[in-house]
Amino acid sequence: MKKIIFFLVLILASCTPQRQLALLLARHPELKRDSIIVIHDTIITPYVQSSTGFTLEDLNDMLQKSRERDSLGSSNADIKTGITAIAYHARASIVADNGKLRLIAEQLPDTAAFEHKKTIPTYTTSPPIKIPTPIPSWKVFLMYLGGIFIAEMALRLIVFILKKFL
Numbered sequence: 001m002k003k004i005i006f007f008l009v010l011i012l013a014s015c016t017p018q019r020q021l022a023l024l025l026a027r028h029p030e031l032k033r034d035s036i037i038v039i040h041d042t043i044i045t046p047y048v049q050s051s052t053g054f055t056l057e058d059l060n061d062m063l064q065k066s067r068e069r070d071s072l073g074s075s076n077a078d079i080k081t082g083i084t085a086i087a088y089h090a091r092a093s094i095v096a097d098n099g100k101l102r103l104i105a106e107q108l109p110d111t112a113a114f115e116h117k118k119t120i121p122t123y124t125t126s127p128p129i130k131i132p133t134p135i136p137s138w139k140v141f142l143m144y145l146g147g148i149f150i151a152e153m154a155l156r157l158i159v160f161i162l163k164k165f166l
Contacts, residue, residue: 039116048107 025031084093089108 035120037118037120039118041114041116043112043114045107045110045112047109049104 084091089110090106091108092103092105095102095104
């Protein structure tokens with residue numbers, strides 16, 4: 001029985017979520033502010049490999065062209081003098097393969113982390129406005145009829161008490 005009364009009190013005391021939020025914001029105005037959310041995003045680049053084949057004649061032609069550019073005073077940055085070149089997460093290697101030289105370029109896997117800041121605006125709410133509707137005439141009639149019935153019962157009770165004790 002106590003549980004039923006408890007649930008009945010809870011149901012009668014509760015109100016709509018809009019009303020609860022409006023009351024909460026009225027009691028605690030510090031909750032009315034914009035929120036900033038930081039989203040952490042991570043991009044992972046996969047391992048990538050690319051290779052191309054060339055012959056010694058191609059390499060000699062490239063060397064000859066670079067020597068011609070050197071005589072003109074231009075830079076020879078495209079000619080590498082090592083077998084492997086590593087720059088940050090990238091690597092390029094020249095290897096010999098069946099009488100051919102092969103240039104292999106590799107991009108090692110990498111992780112890039114980004115932060116995005118999003119602003120969530122404040123929403124102020126108020127309870128919904130209820131527009132009063134007129135009471136239909138048949139309900140007014142029943143209310144008056146009920147009032148007359150209650151008044152009659154009260155008068156009968158008074159008459160009964162007076163007859164009993166007088």
